[in-house]
Amino acid sequence: MSPKPDNIPLEEIDMEFSARRQKARTQVNKLDRELVHDEPERDWFFNTVYDRANNDAAQIPWADMAPKAQISKWLSANPGNGESALDIACGLGDNAEEISDAGYQTTAFDLSETAIQWAKQRFSDTKVNYQAVNLFEPPQPWLNGFDLVNECYTLQALPPQMLEKSMQAIGALVKRGGKLLVYTRLNPDDKNADGPPWPLLAKDAFRFNEMGFRLDQEEHFTIIRGDRKIPHLFAQWYKLT
Ligand SMILES: C[S@@+](CC[C@H](N)C(=O)[O-])C[C@H]1O[C@@H](n2cnc3c(N)ncnc32)[C@H](O)[C@@H]1O
Structure with a gap:
């Protein structure tokens, strides 16, 4: 296969991968919907999906195997110069690698040890510091620790009763004067979603402004x-306090 064009999800350009992905999506959705949606079950769900995938990325429905286009565009306009960055719940690492390539000294973490080992294996020459860490038990030095924090698709992947706690945990990792990027689905009807996933209600997506952040850019x-x-x-949010 010729090299994959940047930013295009693999399932859109590889028919064989796409067929395996469709099948996996049905199975993963079934597993997901049968679970109780609370914290221990969410941890179990993500660990199980990565562990069962057996190194086949088609089995991880959210893994595009490419960085998100909006994040790449933002990084082109805001390159790093050795500033620190943290990629929240990095999965298989595509966004983290893009952040690192843009000049940020990048740390990336995920709950799943399997996802972390997989990311390291995919990007064997990586400069990213990959770690298996739970968002709700970060190492103490990470608190208020990063110039740039990138959050992509984690808030919507956790049940609504965990949203406040998840937003607080993410916001706590940004330095005062640092930036927070949030990439998420929005719930178009502004009614509670029958997740998973749980696309954010607009009123919730903008709640970082009640948590010491100022909104600097938004793209719908x-x-x-x-x-x-x-x-x-x-x-894009800016941390004021
Ligand atoms: C929908 S995936 C998104 C992955 C990646 N950010 C992306 O955009 O491809 C959600 C990720 O959150 C991770 N995750 C869920 N709960 C977590 C927690 N408490 N701490 C760290 N990672 C968590 C999962 O393992 C999974 O990789």
């Missing part, structure tokens, strides 16, 4: 998957 866009149009928000 739609991702088309088959016949589905999925509203998204990419926001």
